[in-house]
Structures are given as structure tokens and as C-alpha cells.
Amino acid sequence: MNLNYTTEELAFRDEVRAFLDEKLPGDISAKVKGFRRLSKEDHQRWQKILSEQGWYATHWPEEYGGVNWSPVQKHIWDEESSRYGAPRSVPFGVNMVAPVIIKFGTEEQKQRYLPRILSGEDWWCQGYSEPGAGSDLASLKTRAVREGDHYIVNGQKTWTTLGQHANMIFCLVRTNTEVKAQEGISFLLIDMNTPGITVRPIITLDGEHEVNEVFFEDVKVPVENLVGEEDKGWTYAKYLLTYERTGLAGIGISKAALQHLKELATRRIKNGRPLIEDPSFSQRIAQVEIDLMAAGISNLRIIASVEGGGMPGAESSMLKVRGTEIRQTINDLARRAIGPYAIPFVEEELNLDYEGDFLSDENAAPVTPQYFNNRKLSIFGGSNEIQKNIVSKMILGL
Structure with missing residues (x-):
């Protein structure tokens, strides 16, 4: 290589x-x-x-x-x-549902949805997780029953990121209850303006409205909005999740966050010297930087392995685990770097046009919300524990 x-x-x-x-x-x-x-x-x-x-x-x-x-x-x-x-x-349209439509969709679906994703006319969100089906996604309960040329959908999705902006949602729904859980799931494209859909916000610990609950009550979805074959949606979901998990590694984002951490540690004074000169703290920064460099090399290695075509398999799970752990470590060190200012934060400080007094300084203001928000990184896209199981099975053969 x-x-x-x-x-x-x-x-x-x-x-x-x-x-x-x-x-x-x-x-x-x-x-x-x-x-x-x-x-x-x-x-x-x-x-x-x-x-x-x-x-x-x-x-x-x-x-x-x-x-x-x-x-x-x-x-x-x-x-x-x-x-x-x-x-x-925002990945849900261009990076997630689009590859599924390109590979498994009908020509009519490609001609309708792909141009609208490119133009921004459609804003997509993801309908996967449910209150009782997160990492164990195959246990999902949202039902779609075919009646003539429509499916009637009833159920609930949760943690629907940016669903408040979306006019389209791609959903995993159960169309067959008589077979193995993974074999009775279908992949539907649903217009969010269809009667019977309710979006309810979930306000997270950092004060943000980023995620939502979505309820379906007798929602009519045309049969032509089925992607691929009925009851084969699990195959399409796994294909999509490989794209999602690879993107969650976030090497570039972690590099930017590491630079921000170094800036915070340079300005923070401890015992008369910048925190970044503290041997213990600087060692922790050095360790996460080494880990990030190693993850970057792994990312390049995996890129090289698929250069001629194809897509990563269990390697995407490896990247997801290591990448999210590194991002969380950087967030934790930034929180430690600002010390007592990590506890309070004013929500309005997160707006660029905020003109009030900052509790610490404007560079420290987002640290606590970032720390809280990114605790989810090791859970969504399939929890890191699940990813380790995938690696052990597909690579180690355990």
C-alpha cells in the first residue's frame, strides 16, 4: 500500500x-x-x-x-x-437512501427521486429505530399491510434525526410475521405529508431539537414506493448501514476537533502555565492524536482495498468503533480542559449571532453540548458492542 x-x-x-x-x-x-x-x-x-x-x-x-x-x-x-x-x-438522502435506490430501486424510482435529492427538493430522514428496536433492529414492530395498490402502515419510529425538516422518510416495516424476523421486513419510501403521520420533537440533554419521534396511524403508502422485493428489506438495510458506519468514523471531523482541543488547552492556565504544558494532560492529547493517526492509516488502507470496486464489509464496523471512540475521547478532553466552565452553558451561545456575555469564552461555549451530544456516537448506526460482534464473526470467525 x-x-x-x-x-x-x-x-x-x-x-x-x-x-x-x-x-x-x-x-x-x-x-x-x-x-x-x-x-x-x-x-x-x-x-x-x-x-x-x-x-x-x-x-x-x-x-x-x-x-x-x-x-x-x-x-x-x-x-x-x-x-x-x-x-x-446531511447523509440521509445523498449518502444513504440514494445508494439503495440506485442498486435496488426501479427505473421509475431512480428517475423520480435521484434528481430531487440532487436539487434539494426532497429532504430525507431515516425510519429505522423504534422504542423496542435499536441495536436489535430486526425486532422492529411497525407494520405495513398490503390492501390493493397501497400499504397501510401503523407504528412508531424514534431518534429520527432532523425529521422536523424532512418531507420524505425511508422506513423499515414489517410485512410478514410468519417468518424469521429478518426475513419479514420491507423497505418503503414514505411522503411525510401523508395523512396519519405525526412528528414529535425529542429535546436532548444539550438543549437541541435534533431528533424526533414519528408516529404512523393508518398511513397509506403506494405499492410503487416499495424498494426491491417485499420481505427483502433487511438485505437493503444492511447495504445502507455499511455506508452509514463507514461515514461515522469521522476522521476529518476528529482532526478539526483535536485542533480545537489544542487551542483550548493552550489558553487554559493551570498553576501559572498553559494546560497543554501539563505532562499528564499533554500525554493524553498525544495518545489520542496517535490513535487518530492510526485510524487515518486504517481508513486509507481500507480505501485502497476497495479502489477497484466493491465496498467494505466488517471493516466499516472497525472504523465505526474506533472512530467514534476517538471522537468521544477528544470531546472528554475538551470538557476537562475548560474545567468549571464545562458545567453551565447558555443555549443561545450556540448561535453565531449571539451578542450576550459568554460564561467563559466563545470558543469554550460549545464544548459541553458537544460532549453530551456525541455520547450517542457509540450507539447509533448499530452500537459499538454490536459492531464488535460483527468483526468477531466476519473477520475472526468466532
Whole structure:
């Protein structure tokens, strides 16, 4: 494996940097770098810029409007966009449901939904988890019963990220109760404006409205909104989750967070010296930086292994486990770095236009909300314990 970029890849990196220098809005970058709130309009504005450049759907086939970058080009983009403070694309449409539609959907579904994802006309959310079906997703209870040319859907989904903005949701539903749990699940595309759907916010510990509960009461879904075959949805769900887990590694995001941690530790004074000079604390920073470098190398190694086509299998679970542990460690060290200011925070401080007095300083304001919010990283996308089981079975043969 060659860890050095080729001449062509270095040229691509220069092109990415020039684009970000010219096109990335300064106010959006300031929010990302300062870990402030991004609005729906911020995401849509950046998506429009990427779409105009032709860089929004980085792994779609060109025939559907994608750019079809190589795995190394995607890696370069993730690294550079994180370094510049570009928002990560909201993944549910472009990175999650779209690959499923491209691989398993009908031609009519591709022609309808893919252009609307590219244009931003559709904002998607994910209907997987339920109150009694999280890591054990196959135990989901939401039912879809076929009646003529429609399915009638009843049930509940939870932890539906940004569902308050969405007009479409892709759902796993149970269509057969007489077979093994994994064999009776189907994959439906549902319009959120359909009568019978109720969205209820869940306000998390950091004060954010990021996730929701979604209730379905006799919701009529056209049969043509079924992706692939009835009762085969588990296959499509596993395909989608591989994309989700690989993205959760967040190497670029962790590098930006590590730089923020170092800045906090440089300004924080302990016993008359910057905290970053404290031997114990600096050792902990060094350790997480080493871990992050190792994870980055693993990411490149896995990228190299799929360069000729295909997609990672259990390797995506390895990246998900290690990547989320590293991000949580960085969050924990940042919380420790700001000391007593980690306890109180004013929710309004998370807005870029906040003009009041900060309890500590504006760079420390997002630390506690980030710490609370990212505790979920080791749970969603399949808990890290489940990912370790996948690795032990598929790689170690246990």
C-alpha cells in the first residue's frame, strides 16, 4: 500500500482547496469551526453550491448526476472540507437512501427521486429505530399491510434525526410475521405529508431539537414506493448501514476537533502555565492524536482495498468503533480542559449571532453540548458492542 498521493491526486487536492477558498461561505465556515448551530437554510445553501459544482453526489454513478470520485478522492475531500470548516452533507438522502435506490430501486424510482435529492427538493430522514428496536433492529414492530395498490402502515419510529425538516422518510416495516424476523421486513419510501403521520420533537440533554419521534396511524403508502422485493428489506438495510458506519468514523471531523482541543488547552492556565504544558494532560492529547493517526492509516488502507470496486464489509464496523471512540475521547478532553466552565452553558451561545456575555469564552461555549451530544456516537448506526460482534464473526470467525 502506497500512502503517498499520486501527482493526479495532489492536483485534485489543490483543486479542492481552490474551490473551498472561493465558494465556501464565510458565515457557514465560522459556524462549523466554532461548533455553532447550522440551520436548514445553511445546509441547503451549501448543497446548492456543491450541486452547481457537480460535487454533491460524490459516489453516485455519473449517469445519475454523480461525480463518481475514487475512494482516495473522497478521502481528500473529507479531509480538506473538514479542515476548511465546510458542513458535512446531511447523509440521509445523498449518502444513504440514494445508494439503495440506485442498486435496488426501479427505473421509475431512480428517475423520480435521484434528481430531487440532487436539487434539494426532497429532504430525507431515516425510519429505522423504534422504542423496542435499536441495536436489535430486526425486532422492529411497525407494520405495513398490503390492501390493493397501497400499504397501510401503523407504528412508531424514534431518534429520527432532523425529521422536523424532512418531507420524505425511508422506513423499515414489517410485512410478514410468519417468518424469521429478518426475513419479514420491507423497505418503503414514505411522503411525510401523508395523512396519519405525526412528528414529535425529542429535546436532548444539550438543549437541541435534533431528533424526533414519528408516529404512523393508518398511513397509506403506494405499492410503487416499495424498494426491491417485499420481505427483502433487511438485505437493503444492511447495504445502507455499511455506508452509514463507514461515514461515522469521522476522521476529518476528529482532526478539526483535536485542533480545537489544542487551542483550548493552550489558553487554559493551570498553576501559572498553559494546560497543554501539563505532562499528564499533554500525554493524553498525544495518545489520542496517535490513535487518530492510526485510524487515518486504517481508513486509507481500507480505501485502497476497495479502489477497484466493491465496498467494505466488517471493516466499516472497525472504523465505526474506533472512530467514534476517538471522537468521544477528544470531546472528554475538551470538557476537562475548560474545567468549571464545562458545567453551565447558555443555549443561545450556540448561535453565531449571539451578542450576550459568554460564561467563559466563545470558543469554550460549545464544548459541553458537544460532549453530551456525541455520547450517542457509540450507539447509533448499530452500537459499538454490536459492531464488535460483527468483526468477531466476519473477520475472526468466532
